[in-house]
Amino acid sequence: MQLKDIYAKPIERKVNPAVSVTLLDDPETTKAEIREYVFTDEIINGLYRILNSIRENKSFHHVGIWIDGYYGSGKSHFLKYLDYCIDKRTQEEALARLSEAVNAIDFMDGSHNIEFNPMDLSTLINWLRRATIDTIPLNLETSHNQSVDKSEGFLHVFWNQFNSLLGLNPFHLWAARHLEKPLLKKGKFEEFKQIMKEEMNADWDNQTEAASIIDNELEAVLEVAKSLVPTLDTNNIYERISRRDSLVSIETFADELADYLADKGEDYRLLFLTDEVSQFINQNRDRYLNLQEIVTKLAERCDNKIWVACTAQQDLSEIISGCNINDDEGKIKGRFEVIVSFKGKNSDYITQKRILDKKDDVKDDLRELYKKNKDSFSVQFKLPRDFDTYTNVDDFINFYPFQPYQLKLIKAVFDSFLSLGYVAREVKGTERSVIKVVHATAKERANDEVGGYITFDELYNNMFSEGLQHSGHKIVDRGISMVKNYDGDKKFARRVVNVLFMVSNLSESDKLLFPATLDFITSLLVENVSAPRLTLKKEVEKVLDFLCESNVIRREQPKKNIEETFAFYTEEEMKVASIIKSQQVDHNTQAEQLSKIFLKYFSNLKNREVYVSRSFPISASIMGRTFLSNNGDVTVDFKLDNEGTPDEVAFRNTNNRLIFYLGPAFRENKRLQAAFHDYCQVMRYLATPATSEENDRIRDEFRKRTDIQKETIIDKEFHKLLDSCPVIIGNELIDDPTFGSCKGAERCSVALTRLFDKRYSKAVLVKGSSIPDTNEKLKTAIRRPVQNGEYEFANADLTPAEKEIEIYLNNQYGDVTVSDIVAHFADAPWGWDSLATLYVLNELVRRHYRDYSYNNNQNVDIATVASKIISESSRFTVRKAEIISRELVNKFLDAWKYIFGQSSYLHSTDSTQIFREAKGSQESDSGLLKFCKQYRDAEKKYGHYPFFAPVVNALEMFDNLDALKDPKTFFEKVVDLREDAHNLMDTVRQVLAFTRDQMENYKDILAFIRDNRENFNLLDEKYKEKVTEIMGLESQPWPVVMSDYLDLKDDLTVALDKIRKQLRDEIKAAYEKAYAELVQGAKDSGVDESVVTNPENIIFSKSQTGNIYALQSNRNVDEYFTSQAAKIQKAKLSAAKAAANGGGATSGTGTSGYSTDYSNDNASHAAEPKVMNLNLVTRTTAVLSNETEVDAYLSSLKKQMMDKINDGWQLTITQ
Structure with a gap:
């Protein structure tokens, strides 16, 4: 029996998975569509809801019907079947099928959700049979005039198609309104068309031709019309048609529809069937508002007898959101009270019923086939949890030779390919596409014998072999082209390419549900459940390996419990992959990457390791490269070469080396070697600069994939090796159960500790809280005083650590530098930290076993030792200490x-x-x-x-x-x-x-002596002894009795103050006398006495000093007298000037010593006086004994004065 014999309907028949609501099908296609239409609960409910709403129109406020669903979900097919239920030519058959579907439902079993009962449907059908309902199917894209403003788009389409219903021109709104409609009303329209055919050879029923004639020969057309209806205002009609200036509005359209309904009965309805409204609106606000207003106005003017049914891919909320219209402005939801939604969830059922429904007489055979093969299904078809193979015999009968999961998976492939741009927009994973591909595949396999199974790659051949877009071809063609070089079954390799191309390009969410693993790809290719699956799997794996090696596909590492998957490279990725494959991986590159893996896993392995008292530098050796410290005291060697048995490696090892011997296990793990080699190649490539933004993006993708590979394979495998490989310490192999249970950082830590225990066996001698671990603690320990009995009794013997140093020093010749001691005990087997060594050494010094020298100085104080022995240990030496009794x-x-x-x-x-x-x-x-x-x-x-x-x-x-x-x-x-x-x-x-x-008194007396050293000479003779005695204090080696000196100071102070007082009184008297003489002189000169400065301040100033000699000198008033006399003379001259400026003209030189000169213009200029204080030489050696001698003496004085006066001076005489 062949597969074509099992189907209930001929598989070779024509199946139209996509219908158009406006397309007029031939009778056979129409019958097939009605006969094969599959009813689901949502379809049954939707048909009843719409038809009953039209019937019970009075219960609605608005006349909008909204039918939404994804592209290809069946909404257009639904709209057409709705038309079949209304159209009298198809009504009976369509309603009969609907009734059959409803009657077949058991309303009591709870498996259905029907909104009405059979009686309600019967009532509705009876009304439909007696009602008159016209439908106007609309294809907005083909009916729309692009020149019409978007805000009137719906209006023009609706009006034109309404005109078409009336027999008027649907392409020329103005001709239909102003020419054809008046002729129709007068009953002359048919006659008009006949005349046009006879006289102008024009087929007016050809609406396109008619529209052309109107545009080109309007005057002739109007002449024909006027000949039939003479009352026509052809001039006005000409203007309206030619200018298209008549009012076109929703109101006038509603008026025409209301006028149309005037002679219609109560059971008349008109239904606009508008398909794909959302595409026409296309987020255009004006078009959306135009539709809203039409629905509103029709409800207001047409008594709910005219309805608008719209299909769309979005629901109303999405339409509103896309047009950025709020509910207050739009209120669209209220305009469409009748809503039917199709979500495409029943496509499997619809496909099975339309295409795969089986004949009753073959079902027993299929049951036998199921019974025979059912045990093989779970083995052969290993599928993800949400993708089912045959769950029971009914499932098998319904879907054979297909499998249920194939329909679900191909839908996911369709949707993903659409989003990737691999297929045209019309291909989407819904009812339409699934029906098409299943039907095509079933037809292709129709002549095969029953027993085989259709594989998933066959769906690819029937869907994408011709419909794949260029972007998709670019990807898959590289794989198809590459399999030409495959040395195995090329046809099978191509099948693998096709399947992988589909499942590896699923959306990210679908990839989680159906990842492109080796097992799942194998399941998709099973066509014979009797054949060994393992053989098929190996063939698939061989092809996948070939494609990976050819850089066509890549491996993506396991994640979240998903096995390794495969994916196609893009064109740019293939170029990058080829470059990566050409990268040379040397030991240096491998060592660099391995160090990151190993040192991260052994997170406690640092460049220094503290053991007991000392911090040891640690080196890590990987493939000949050194990491961490360059010169480590201990080396952790990760050996990746096979160098023999662990015992042989241990025999050759050094005492300071810890070996993780990974070599044999690593060399056996080919998968790890290959993955690590690939990883290193990628890392080398990523180290080079990006060549473009696209290349940078590709690099980022490779980096992410490689990181996943590293995390899921490389890291995990190396971690396993590190946790299980032989570990060698010096010449010994660690071999005990306790160590074997250690993993990761703990394993490394335990191994290092054991190495240190073995190599530095005497390190524990300086272990304890007394051993300082910081510089400050050591300094404190050195500076601490030796307590009585501290090194006696129980502490009399040297500690083990002290004995080690003492033994070492006893074996040395002469003094030993501290730095040598520190270096010696830092080495094995001690491994002491320098602070610990210095502390123990200092204890020997404190016990008087040893003593320090610093820079050849044997007397080194504790402070110097504490502050410098750490930083300057090479300048310190240690010697035997000397014993003092x-x-x-x-x-x-x-x-x-x-x-x-x-x-x-x-x-x-x-x-x-x-x-x-x-x-x-x-x-x-x-x-x-x-x-x-x-x-x-x-x-x-x-x-x-x-x-x-x-x-x-x-x-x-x-x-x-x-x-x-x-x-x-x-x-x-x-x-x-x-x-x-x-x-x-x-x-x-x-x-x-x-x-x-006494220092203050001592200093006071010395200051007294210093200040009065000259004054002492003016004291009376009786004070000479006291002066001598007090001045002797300056040289006194021990001034025992300071009180005597204080008494001398007091006595001499009194005597000196007495002389000072007398001299200050004399200063005052002299200045007061001079002041009185000057005041009198001012009066005599006619000058105000205020010109003379009062000497009070001068007296105070001159009396301040304590120096007696200065006070004696300060008694001289000559300077004061001269300056004040000059002021008097100046004031006198000023008065003379003032008098001259106001008096008569005189000339001459007066005895006053002033000269006056009057010019012809009566301007006078008095010469400024030149005044000097003349100190007369009054001393003489002559003895004055008579008048003559006195006259001669006075004559000499006069001569002194006249010499100056004759030189122009005016004189003051102070003595």
Whole structure:
């Protein structure tokens, strides 16, 4: 039996999966469409809802019907079947099929959702039979005049098609309204058409021809019309038609429709069947509002007898949103009260009923075939959870030779290809497309014998072999072209390419449901359930490997429990893939990538590792390259070559090397090797610069895919190897169950610890809280004083760590630098940190086993050791410590206390610490350094005074003691100086007490002496002894009784103040006398006495000084007298000028010493006086004994004065 024999309907018949509501089919096609129409609940409900709404029109406010559904969901087919139910030519057959479908439903089984009962349908059918309903099918795209404004698009289409219903021209609205309609009303239209045919040879029924004649021969046409209806105003008609200026509005259209309904009965309806409204609106606001207003106006004017049914791909909300119209303005939802939605969810059922429905007489045979093969279905058809093969025998009968999942999957392929632009817009995964491809495939396999199965790739051949767009061909053709080079079954390879092309290009969400894995691809290609699946799977895998190697497809790594999948490269990706394949991968590249994997997994493996006290530099070795530290004390070696058995590798290993021996397992894991090699090639390519934005995008895709591959395969496989490979420490292989259970970072940490335990076995000797781990802690430990009994009794013996250093030092010749000691104990088997070594070494020094030298200086204070031994260990050496007797130490302590007093007692019993404390340090508050610091500070203040000599002597003694670097010598010297130093320190203490108690008085007396050294000469003779005594203080080596000096100071101050008072009184008297003379002189000169300056301030100023000699000099008033006399003369001259400017003309020189010169223009100019203070030479060697001698003396005085006067001077005489 052949497959064509099992179908209920002839498979060779013509099946039209896509219908047009306006297309007039031949009777056979119409019958087939009615006969094969598949009713679902939503179709039955939709038909009843619309037809009953038209019947019960009075219960609606508006007359809009909205039918929405995805492209190809069956809404156009539904609209056409609705027309079949109305059209009297097809009504009976269409309604009968609808009734059959309803009657076949068991309303009680709960599996259906029907909105009415059979009685309601019967009532509706009876009304439909008696009602008169005209339908006007509309194809908006073909009926629309592009020249019409978008805001009137719907109106013109509706009006033109209404005119067509009336027999008027549907292409020329104005001719139909103003020419044809008046002729129709007069009953002359048919006669008009006859005349036009006879006289103008024009077929007026050919509406396109008629429209052309109207545009080109309108006057002749109007003459014919007027001959039939003489009352026609042809001039007006001509203007309206030619200018198209008559009013075209929704109101006038509604008026015409209302007029049309005037003679129609109550059961008359007119239905506009408008297909694909959403495409026509196309988010255009004006068109949408035009439709809304038409529906509104028809409801208002036409008594709900005219309805508008619209199909669209979007529901009303999406239309409103696309047009950016709010509900207040649009209110579209209220205009379309009747709504039917098709979501394309029943396409499988529809396809099965229309195409795959089986004859009753073959169903038993199919049941037997199912029984025979059903056990093989679950094995052969391994499919994702949501994609079913045959679930039961009925499923098998309904879908054989197809499988249920194929219809669902091909729909997903259609939708994805549409979004990718691989197919034309008309191909979409809904009822229409599924019916077409299933029917075509079934026809192609019609002559095959029953028993085989149609594979998924056959759907590809019947759908995409010719309909695939260029963008899709570019992808798949590369695979088809490449299989020509395949060395196996090329036809089968092409089938694999086709299947992979479909499933690998599913949407991202569908890929999660049906990933393109090897298993699923194999299932899609099963055509014989009896054949071994494994054989088929291997053939598929071979083809996929070939395509991967040819850079046509790529592997995408597992994620989220999904196995490895496959996908096609784009053209640009193929170019990049080819370049990547050409990249050379060397050891350096592999090592770089491996280091990132290994060091990330062993996250605790850093460039340093702390073990006990020390931080060790760690190196990682991978394929000859070193990572982390360049010169590590320990090396972690990841060996990826097969170098023999683990024991052989261990035998050749060094003690400081930890080996993770991955080589044998890595070399056996070919999948990992290949994946890692590919990864390295990609990484090398990505390191090169991008050549374009597109190339950068492609690189990003490769990076993402490679990262997934690394995460899902490479990382995981290497992690497994690291967790299971042999681990070698030195020459030993770790082999115990405890270590075997360790994974990841823990495994690395345990291995490293075991290596350190083995290599640095004595590291634990410096383990403990007492060992400092910071520089500051070490400094604190060094600076801490030795406590009494600290190294006695239980602590008398050296610690194990101290013994290690002491043994080492005993085996050395001479002094050893500290840096050498640190370096020695940093190496195996100790591995001590430098701080730990320095601490243990210092403990030996504290025990007097060893002592330090610093820069060849054997006397190193603790402060120097603490601050510099870490940073300058090479300048420190260690020597055997010298033993000082207890007797000498005790004598020294006694002498020290005797010299410096109880407060400076040294409490330690440790000779080294005593020596250091006695010497003192920057940090300590005792010892010679303390005294030196105090005395040096005092010396800066008082060192120039004669009484400070004992302190200077003490400082000299301290310097001499400090110069002694050997503790024993130092102790002996202090003991020898016991008495002398004691006496000196007593004197020093007295001197320092003097500076505290009497220094202010001492300084005051010295200042008194300094200020009055000259004044003392003017004192009476009786004060000479006191002056001598007080001035002796300046050289006094020890001013014992300061009170005597204070008394002398008081006595001399009284005597000096008495002389000062007398001189100040004389200053005052002299100035007051001069002032009186000057005031009188001013009056005599006719000058106001205020010209003379009062000398009060001058007297005060001249009396301020304490110097007696200065006070004596300040009694001279000559300068004051001369300056004030000059002021009087100047004032007198000014008065003379003023008088001259206001008086008569005189000329001459007066005895007053002023000269006056009057010019012809009565302008006078008085010469400025030249005044000088003349100091007359009044001394003479002659003895004046008579008048003649006196006259001669006075004559000499006169001559002195006249010489100056004759030179133009005016004189003042002060003595």
